[in-house]
Amino acid sequence: METQQGSLSRYDHFRKVDAVCDLFQMAIATGASSPADLDIPTLMGILPEYHASLVPQIYPEVIEAILKPKNRGATLSHMAAVKRYVTDLTTALDSGQPVIYNFAVTTPEIFLGMGLVPLCYELLPIYLAGAFVGGVDQDIDLTEDEGIPGHVCSAQKAPNGALMSGKMPMPDIMVKTTVPCNSSNMMYQWAQQQFGARVVVVDSPYYSNRRAFRYYVEEWKNMIASVERLTGHKLDEDRLRHHVELGNEQLKYYYGMQELRRRIPNPDPGMHRALDVAALYLCGANQEMVEYSRTCYQEARERADSGLGVVAPGRKEIRTVWTWGMTPHMLYLPDWLEERFGMSFLECGLSYMPSEVVGYVDTTSVDTMIEGLALRAFNMPMGRTGMTHADLMIEDFVKVAKAYHADAAVFSGHMACKHSWAVAKMLGDALQERAGIPSFKWETDLLDTRFTPHASAKAQLAEFFETLM
């Protein structure tokens, strides 16, 4: 572990994410395959004080999950990639780069191409909520104490609280696509007002058609021009190409895994969906992230080739599509369900990106690269279905349910996500009528662990799998 300095030690969120990577890597390095095998006292003895102080806050279920053979490789490589990303980010910030936050569906490549290391505003709270008990609850409270109501999305309340408490650096620029919702758009305006951030808008038109896409590409070009103007960093073709190529390679494995998950039994562990999404948000960021994707793909591939699935052999597999998405603060949930009920997690609203539509970014010229990245953003989770008629989301999931041979659907509705709650009924009916599978809807919050406590979430899901399956 390198000695921490600069913004890495100054900002608690950076430090914490970096430390949790160390901890997970260490735990796996011990070779233990379950928490019982871990010699905690000895480990605590050799851990730096800060790291040791974090150990008791980590979800035991997460430790249990990452130590399992099926999750070890992916976790190790993912943590390495995140550490590398945090290092790149903090190094850039320490060398005086402006603080630029990007919304999840604007690809990092475009900023990396300008020699900027962007930080996805929502990303670090998502990691921390997954690893630590009540990970970002206090940050959410800080924001609500300012008068922001409970029904506003915690994906922005958490980072807002982190900014208020100095856990993340104050923003210079924030780049926001106006997809997917009013809630996030209001919270970026709030950040502009409270922290004096400069918000650059990428207007995402309603409709998902050619005309809308042309407009969207224009919006991207204007955004790039604004960021160039505000930062003095110019988009460099070769630098952009380098990161786009990394991204393309990552996508190759991403699509590959989507294919593998259609197999029976499904060879791809459910807990990876959350990691994959985080990886997608950081697509093209570094070589290690490519390694992560390759590791996931190859491990799944080997399982598939030897006819193995993530569900114990001989056990009935319950194949599920998660029509809203996973629940970040319950990172371990898919693994828990695989173990208890033989559930396998095929695809979710936050992981589905149609390869036949998005494909790979054409690296011929700056223009083709910008268009390609815009196309990916346009069809990324949230980007694709968040700002158009509900039909697209419904068609996508009926297609997925059929192509992936799903037995059931689970809608883990994030309470703040009004536009998807308005579709839930149509979606459930369509899946029942056209794919013949039942849907289970439950209410939760993306990051706030108090909305539906883990115990009650587990009880509700257990009831569903016990009763229907």
Place this chain on the structure above:
Amino acid sequence: MILGCDIGSSVTKAVVLEDRAVVATLRVPTEAHADKAMDRVMEGLRERHKIDRADIEETVITGWGESRVSRPHASQSILSSLARASQWDRPACRAVLCLGAQNTAVLSINDKGRVMEYRMNDKCASGCGKFLEIMFEALAIGVEDSAEIAGAADKRITLSGQCAVFYESDVVSLINAGESVANITEAILEAVTKTVTTLCKKMKMHDAIVVGGGLANNRRLVDGISGMLGRPLHVFGGEPDLIGAVGAALSVEAAR
């Protein structure tokens, strides 16, 4: 003889089946202690029905207290118990509505009595028995008398609000505004009727709906829901609150 017990958080319901026929029924307070409740059941069976532990071939438990009973027993999920009991009561049954103290559940079941889909009142307590208890406490009347009291209503009041607590303050405001108890009672029952009906409509329900649970005794509710659904509701054989217990006991019969 098979003993089926539905240990609710406040009341424990028990039935004894012999050849799929009810030979004894019993209700005892749970008082938050599942084991004690089971002892009381055994005691009651002995004293009131002359049925000894030895006569019971098997005991099947369902409901809130199931996991809290230390004595060995078979267990059943409450939802499958509801499904089984309903079809036992009415073989044509393809849907169940259970109006319990803590939960309102709607199930659609196939001809084998298997649960195909279900909906329950989620975080929101409105529409469950406990909710009515609390509302009527504010009015100082009993749930059992509510249907009759509501009969005297002479004015239609609409209660908005989404959860029990919202309703409660609405009710208090109405009381303070001098509304008659009858009118408020009717408004509360109407609100619950709508909540439950909406829950039912969220799911494709096939005809022949059996309704069970303690609230199924409330004619005003049952008729109201049936009216809004435009479907007949069959109240579970005589003692609707026993539906869970009967279903649990039937699981053994089913197994054979």
Place this chain on the structure above:
Amino acid sequence: MIFAGVDVGSMTAEAVLIDDDELLASTVLVATPDPVTSATIVMERVLAETGLRSQDVAYCVSTGYGRERIPFAQHDVSEISCHGKGAFWADPGIRTIIDVGGQDCKVIRIDSVGDLKDFVMNDKCAAGTGRFLEGVAKTMAVHVSELGPMALGGVDPVPITSICTVFTQFDVMTFLADGRTREDIGLGVAEALAVRLNRLVKRVGVEDRLCITGGVAKNVAVVRATEKVLGHDICSLRIDPQIVGALGAALFARERHAKLEAERSKAAC
């Protein structure tokens, strides 16, 4: 001169008589569903206590939920202002008041003369109110007044996670079933309530001195827990915290009467 204040809430009704600046008498009773009945009874009681007759009262102000409908009150003032006024009379050093009522709680900020400066009221949710505690007490088959002392014996507070008052009662039942002690449950509930009050206080900020009014102020466990989360001492008033609203109303009665007198004499000459 005698002034009266009557405070009709959703759970209790209080009446206070003052003679100029002296607190003559006060009465608290459990409210009936009808505020007018409650007000009438509580006023009769307080008068009976002092042997005074209703016509001896120079001016009466009502507050609380039924405030507009009290026939014998000449004027009504919101309970928010009344709690500020009453607490300030009891202790002029008070700047922040947490009032936990039957179905809602308020945080009230007052200035150096006891006038309302700012306030915040819980959104439509009875979580963290008197009714919340009552429900819990009922589930544990104890009187709500026993909850505080009992909770002080708690060592390992249970986690109260449910936000819904109704479901909290089911949680409590489950804790009992799982063999948790009433003390631990009581403490868990007190801490949950303290956390909710803290969230509310954060919205308007706190300025010393701080006090709690309403029935819940008598719950030692809640008061201590709140002090802990807030990181502020809570001073206890020299009067029954439950009558603060009614006292404030009586003080407003005195003010209002003086104002009207002044106007009348101005009109006369």
Place this chain on the structure above:
Amino acid sequence: MHVEASVVPTSASAVEELAGLPLRADNPYINAWKDNGGKVFGYVCSYVPEELLYAQPVGLLPIRMGAVGCETTEDADVCLHKSICSFTRCLLQLGLSGDYGFLDGFVMTDACDQMRRTYEYWRDEVGLDFLTMVTIPHSVEGEQRFAWYLEEIRRLAEAVAERYGSSASDRELADAIVTYNRYRRLMLELYALRTAAAPKLSGAEAMRITRAGFNMPKHAFNERLHEAIGELAARPGIDDYRARIMIGGSYLDDTFLIDIIESTGAVVVTDTLCSGRKYIESMVAEDGDPTEAIARRYFEHTSCPRMIGGFEQRLDFTKRIAAEARVDGIIFHRLPFCDNHSVENTMESRELNKLGIPTLNLESEYLATDEGRIKTRVQAFLEKLGK
């Protein structure tokens, strides 16, 4: 199309007629319009270019849909989860229950996530002869965004032409523009009567009259409003009020909140609602290409909170209106789950409080019944103002 001739006013007094105008199926003007072969189009959002519809030779009457009088949302709740705002659910309820059966068309926008997501239910469950959407960029900066909006409304015009076989000439558009500008000027006169030292009408009366304007052909409304203004000007003003209040926040067309405020002796003298003062702000240019002029006005008028980068402009608007009406305080209202206005209200309150303008933030359902709790807050707010 002129229908006023075929409508027998319910009252000789224009104020009474407008303030008491029946809604929906009982509305005599809407019925007369249809009897004359006209079509009635509904819309909800103030980004729908009414002139463009009103100008159509086929005779399109745009009415702003509200849900006043809706008593339950039981059917809408089957479709929409409870985390969808109650106005959206009430409106869909009226659609499902047939109360809006008289509508020929509905022009929606994507301004609000919750409303836009009911499009499919209106299409599949309610069913209308004509249903379309005008989509709006989330920022008004930059010509390409305006161009998108302009294209959207040109497409709306084309769709209408395609469906009804005729389209509005520039002349007809220009007439509609004149009519609507007159409507806005008259409404501003009405507001001037409200903001007088001794207001000539209560906030509740004003809202009812405004609502009539949403539900009448503007020709007819302009005439009656003109008379009403005369009647009101002749009235003695209200001079015994306790405080001058301005309201703002979520969409509001029900007098529930104003009634509570005015029951405490205060008078609501103005607002910044998109269904009120903001709605009549700024005119359409009467020269140049009419469609483009219309687009400019609708796209660039004081924005909805969902418009990123428009906060300063909205705050300035609030300050200006508050000063114009010399208000003692501002009451911001939000519907539960309304993201746009809940955050906007909090942002505006902070800035206004810094300037010493007192604000109160309230939340209540569209079908609110908790009068007591709201009144307590309002009364305490007035007491805080020393009123």
